[in-house]
Amino acid sequence: MREEAKIVIRRVVFLVVALGITLAFMFPLVWVVLASLKTRLEIFVLPPKWIFLPTLQNYRDILHSDFLYQLKNSLLVAAISTGVSLVFGSLTAYGFSRYPIRGSDNILFWILSLRMLPPIAVVIPFYLLFRSLGLLDTTLALVLVYCIFNISFSIWVLKGFFDEIPIELEEAAKLDGYSPAQVFFRVSLPLVRPGLATTAIFCLIQSLNEFLVALTLTTRKAVTAPVGLAKLQTFLGTDWGRISAAAVIFMVPVVVFTVFVRNELIRGMSFGRMR
Structure with missing residues (x-):
């Protein structure tokens, strides 16, 4: 007992x-x-009111502002940069995993160091580069910058998933007549779907949340949601109700995507048990 x-x-x-x-x-x-869901006065009431009459006025104000256009820019940039990062990251990670070369560990560390590089250290060179190319205030500029950071992260993460796949599976596929490309696309890549889902979530969140580069490289046409949220703070004060409503709308795409890939995400957390 x-x-x-x-x-x-x-x-x-x-x-x-x-x-x-x-x-x-x-x-x-x-x-x-x-x-x-509160009015401006109710937000600052002390003690806080937990039971109140909700209002949708904050959401109406946001839906009639430029925030939806800015959110569209964020989703477009995040989706493209995430997709490109998964494509190039998976190909490169598979190459490092199955075809090791001398000094590959040092190369992998250098690739990862690109992700650790603080944006403030490169934002001015990026600004000068894209100004000379005429790409300032374009979604293409943001996609290119985000891919630089996300591809390095994708390579590092996905290599671990490819390492966990038994080499015997690929050798059996080669005996059945599969070419190296068929082995990758038909055998190895489907087995690392949990890793792809995990990597996609992190890349998506990184691209959606990035602020400094978007603030520096955009002015009007390509402004993203984080920059738009910051612009809700004016010299007249901060409207926390509208900012909160915009933040809730901003969170919805990530939550929906995470719900759709939750099974693959859970499998990714236990992928090391495959052997």
């Missing part, structure tokens, strides 16, 4: 701690959603 009681107590403590951590992480999201 004492052992059973200890097990029950451990489970209860674990659940309480897990619930506390979950609530701590969820509180900012809950506050943003509630603030988006």
